[in-house]
Amino acid sequence: MTRWRWRLRDRGVAMNKHDVWKWLVLLVLVSASSYFIIPLSKIPLGLDLRGGTSFTVQIDEEKAREEIRSAGEGLSDEDVERKLQEKLEGAQGRILEVLRNRVDALGIGEPIIHRSGKDRIIIQLPGIGEKERKEAEDSIQRAAYLEFRMTHKRDAELVNQLFAKGLAPDGYRIVRIGSDTFYAREEERIYKEKTKDPDYRRRLASFNVPDREYEFMLEETEEQGHKVYRPHFVRRRTEMTGDYLEKAVVDYGRMGRPEINITLDPKGTKIFAGLTSDYAPGGAKNPGRDFRALAIVLDGTLYSAPIIKEPIPNGRAVISGNFSVAEAARLANILNAGSLPVPVKIVERRIVAPSLGTDSVRSGVWAGALGGLLVAVTMCGYYLIPGMIATFALLLNVFLLPLGALVVAGFLDVFSEMFSDYARVGGSVSLPVLTLPGIAGIALTIGMAVDANVLIFERIREEMRLGKGFMGAIQAGYERAFTAIIDSNLTTIITAVILFLLGAGPVRGFGVTLCAGLIVSLYTSVFVTRMCFNALAAKSSGTGLLKMVSLFPQTNIDFMKWRKAAFAISGAFIIGTSALMIARVERRASVEHTLRFQREVPVREIQSAFVEKGGARVEAEYTALKQEGGRVLRVVLPAGAGVADAAAFLKEKFPDAGFEAVGVREFARWDLSKLLNIDFTGGSATTLGFRQRVPVEDVRSALKAAGIQDAMIQYEESGSGSEKTQDLLVKTGTLPAGISVEKALQEKFPDAGFTVLAEDDIGAQVGRDLTSKAVRAMLWALAAMLIYINIRFRFGFGLGAVLALFHDVLVTMGACHLAGIRLSLTVFAALMMIAGYSVNDTIIIFDRIRENLRTVRNRSFLDVCNLSTNQTLSRTLLTSGTTLLVVIALLLFGGGAIKDFSFAMFVGIIVGTYSSIYIATPIVLLWYRFRTPEIKSHSQAR
Numbered sequence: 001m002t003r004w005r006w007r008l009r010d011r012g013v014a015m016n017k018h019d020v021w022k023w024l025v026l027l028v029l030v031s032a033s034s035y036f037i038i039p040l041s042k043i044p045l046g047l048d049l050r051g052g053t054s055f056t057v058q059i060d061e062e063k064a065r066e067e068i069r070s071a072g073e074g075l076s077d078e079d080v081e082r083k084l085q086e087k088l089e090g091a092q093g094r095i096l097e098v099l100r101n102r103v104d105a106l107g108i109g110e111p112i113i114h115r116s117g118k119d120r121i122i123i124q125l126p127g128i129g130e131k132e133r134k135e136a137e138d139s140i141q142r143a144a145y146l147e148f149r150m151t152h153k154r155d156a157e158l159v160n161q162l163f164a165k166g167l168a169p170d171g172y173r174i175v176r177i178g179s180d181t182f183y184a185r186e187e188e189r190i191y192k193e194k195t196k197d198p199d200y201r202r203r204l205a206s207f208n209v210p211d212r213e214y215e216f217m218l219e220e221t222e223e224q225g226h227k228v229y230r231p232h233f234v235r236r237r238t239e240m241t242g243d244y245l246e247k248a249v250v251d252y253g254r255m256g257r258p259e260i261n262i263t264l265d266p267k268g269t270k271i272f273a274g275l276t277s278d279y280a281p282g283g284a285k286n287p288g289r290d291f292r293a294l295a296i297v298l299d300g301t302l303y304s305a306p307i308i309k310e311p312i313p314n315g316r317a318v319i320s321g322n323f324s325v326a327e328a329a330r331l332a333n334i335l336n337a338g339s340l341p342v343p344v345k346i347v348e349r350r351i352v353a354p355s356l357g358t359d360s361v362r363s364g365v366w367a368g369a370l371g372g373l374l375v376a377v378t379m380c381g382y383y384l385i386p387g388m389i390a391t392f393a394l395l396l397n398v399f400l401l402p403l404g405a406l407v408v409a410g411f412l413d414v415f416s417e418m419f420s421d422y423a424r425v426g427g428s429v430s431l432p433v434l435t436l437p438g439i440a441g442i443a444l445t446i447g448m449a450v451d452a453n454v455l456i457f458e459r460i461r462e463e464m465r466l467g468k469g470f471m472g473a474i475q476a477g478y479e480r481a482f483t484a485i486i487d488s489n490l491t492t493i494i495t496a497v498i499l500f501l502l503g504a505g506p507v508r509g510f511g512v513t514l515c516a517g518l519i520v521s522l523y524t525s526v527f528v529t530r531m532c533f534n535a536l537a538a539k540s541s542g543t544g545l546l547k548m549v550s551l552f553p554q555t556n557i558d559f560m561k562w563r564k565a566a567f568a569i570s571g572a573f574i575i576g577t578s579a580l581m582i583a584r585v586e587r588r589a590s591v592e593h594t595l596r597f598q599r600e601v602p603v604r605e606i607q608s609a610f611v612e613k614g615g616a617r618v619e620a621e622y623t624a625l626k627q628e629g630g631r632v633l634r635v636v637l638p639a640g641a642g643v644a645d646a647a648a649f650l651k652e653k654f655p656d657a658g659f660e661a662v663g664v665r666e667f668a669r670w671d672l673s674k675l676l677n678i679d680f681t682g683g684s685a686t687t688l689g690f691r692q693r694v695p696v697e698d699v700r701s702a703l704k705a706a707g708i709q710d711a712m713i714q715y716e717e718s719g720s721g722s723e724k725t726q727d728l729l730v731k732t733g734t735l736p737a738g739i740s741v742e743k744a745l746q747e748k749f750p751d752a753g754f755t756v757l758a759e760d761d762i763g764a765q766v767g768r769d770l771t772s773k774a775v776r777a778m779l780w781a782l783a784a785m786l787i788y789i790n791i792r793f794r795f796g797f798g799l800g801a802v803l804a805l806f807h808d809v810l811v812t813m814g815a816c817h818l819a820g821i822r823l824s825l826t827v828f829a830a831l832m833m834i835a836g837y838s839v840n841d842t843i844i845i846f847d848r849i850r851e852n853l854r855t856v857r858n859r860s861f862l863d864v865c866n867l868s869t870n871q872t873l874s875r876t877l878l879t880s881g882t883t884l885l886v887v888i889a890l891l892l893f894g895g896g897a898i899k900d901f902s903f904a905m906f907v908g909i910i911v912g913t914y915s916s917i918y919i920a921t922p923i924v925l926l927w928y929r930f931r932t933p934e935i936k937s938h939s940q941a942r
Helices: 012-037 062-070 077-088 091-105 130-141 155-165 188-195 201-207 266-279 324-338 354-384 385-415 436-467 472-501 506-539 561-585 603-614 646-653 696-705 741-748 764-792 795-818 825-855 861-871 873-893 896-927
Strands: 053-061 112-116 118-127 145-152 172-177 180-185 215-221 226-235 245-252 258-263 291-299 303-304 318-321 344-352 586-596 619-625 630-638 659-672 684-691 714-717 725-732 755-762
Touching: 012 385, 012 506, 053 091, 053 130, 062 077, 091 112, 091 118, 091 130, 118 130, 118 215, 130 344, 130 619, 145 226, 155 226, 172 226, 172 561, 180 318, 180 873, 201 215, 215 303, 226 291, 245 324, 258 266, 258 324, 266 291, 291 318, 303 318, 344 696, 354 385, 354 436, 354 472, 385 506, 436 472, 436 506, 436 873, 472 646, 472 764, 472 825, 561 795, 561 861, 561 896, 586 646, 603 619, 603 630, 603 646, 646 659, 684 741, 696 725, 696 741, 764 795, 764 825, 795 825, 795 896, 825 861, 825 873, 825 896, 861 873, 861 896, 873 896
Parallel strands: none
Antiparallel strands: 053 118, 053 344, 112 118, 145 291, 172 180, 180 226, 215 226, 245 258, 258 318, 291 303, 344 755, 586 630, 586 659, 619 630, 684 725, 684 755, 714 725
């Protein structure tokens, strides 16, 4: 401990000279931090503050298997899996770069793109509208796999035979325009109905092909104002891919139509020259005088098939098609960005309107400023000059927090491959992205920043009562408070680090700002305030400068005698609210069907088939089953799916897939949707603005009529006075394709003026992953706290702290349930914060117990616990009170998500203060059976 002590000089002037370098360091830190936030526009804002769209993209292994099977005839399941693993190796990194290039080509400012787990990528596009969102979604999912393939050497002859025999593929008819013959699609309704068949694409590709080496493809074109299709028989083997593409630019053809000119790199130019030389008339592979066509295929679609008249040595080609200017430009951008090594799908979509983001910034900043002002007034009014020093330290926290966040984010980056919201753009040093939970974390840090000062000032007050002078009281106060400050803050920092490393989404943002805030507050409250007192000592050594208001006289309350009553009250509340929550969990019967198959039908097509049949969403996945010697399909049907026999239904729907039943298992599934937000269950949440309020029951009826069942509907208020606004929040399960909450309400209530402000679409798998991460983060945090407290104290103390923490979390969850708040990521962040806060409060009491066990003689352990609780009572009430001021400000002026967070924190702070006194300490007493334990000394603890 001596290495932390300040060596005081007899004369204040000498001490000031010794402190000059400390002030210079502070000046450098403030200047560096200011550089990153001045002007304020340099602070990067998250989607919830700025508005925009977030996509979670996942590698589509199912579609990749489908492509591998279709590309190679007769492949066994083992061959398919082996080829799939080869494609997946290193795929995530390549996909990341391709998607980054595509997003950059769209011209969207400050996109945030980063990995998430082993097979997902998060793409955040701030400030974009509906048009840009659709373009981005199309660009993200498109494979952009460019191929050059040869047509059949008798291509023209084979096509003429089709027309002569009157043969047309399903969904098309023969049309004649002038002297030429083409195919045209049948009526749109009929065409769409036929193409719903999952086997349609395979049948079209095999339509009258001369042999398996070729596939039937259609080239879209326009003749005399009519959209028609020119057929070709194209070899399946790829002669050359787009890997050698150097650039693609939009140009205009002879008819003024947009087309894409592509230029190959030197290696590609050489390959392309050899290819065209071989197949030009008289070439090595075309010794006659016939003209061969080179098919240009992009993502399985034939765009053009120009005739090779002569070798092309310059490495240039043209992709022509029925493009609009915008489509040609987007396609050129996608080609320039490169092709995806494997298919991807969007599993989560979050949309926030810019207006909602602006409101969130305003409410968050206003609440934080008001909370900070209330804390400053309280500190100055109660502690006078020391309170002014604490307020100065509080202001420094605000200035130093950006630098602290930058350092913390950089440090955590070393230990996390999933860097989430804090990825640096372009590799440059930049601030972490500020999100709504981040603002909540900052506001809460302001409230907690005074905790260390309160501990120090109360210790100084005790030393002055013992008759010590100015510097004696200062030195003893800081030294005695230091261990409690370090122990209490480290437990919360441990929680914050675990939140970042194991959490997801806003939980991680909260973890970074909280961790940074605590580290900065440790520096300002312990070191900077001591520098200020040293400066005061140079002017005056009288204790009058340390005068403080005393509203809490010395107490002698027997807290421990109420332990049984406290246990009974807490137990009754936890059991009662737990029973209410359990009662709301529905047990839904489900049936799992295991099926053998000959052809793998895409999961999304299977799910769509069940939705069309009975309107129910089913779970379907392909998995390995050793008993069957390969892969099987598992389908889980909920009650009311409208299908009793999955095998019979799928056999009728997909006759060529060869589905056969292997087994059927009935089981019950617990439905937690009434307890958990869609963050954990998966589903859709839509926040809508409106001009005219519509009764909730009318909204529910309109949604049911549109096929949206079991929707949770509520009106939310934010702001106050003239700034008060109302939004409508609708939460549902995952919606079938083509069904929209916005569309259903706009059609039913056109005068209400419903517009989407925010929209979340979270896949069930994403929800399960978030649940797993949340539980894992909580368990690891508890384990880390128990280990740390055991090291610093004894096991019984760690047990008391952890059980009190469980108590606080359970009581807060019960209170949130009674208030109609479901567990979301934001509420989970509050629960984790409560865990850290509860342990922080408890450790302050434990630290005083540890000290009194060494210094107080001839007192029982029970008496020491009561004495320590009384001695820390003023600090407990002051710290809880100042933190509550900030939380109340957030509760009154924050938006919907902030309000949920603030309510949980409001309950948690009160309960945490209560449990530190009436739960944690009594548990320690009971563990040691009221006998005095052997407590670790400071040297042992270190």
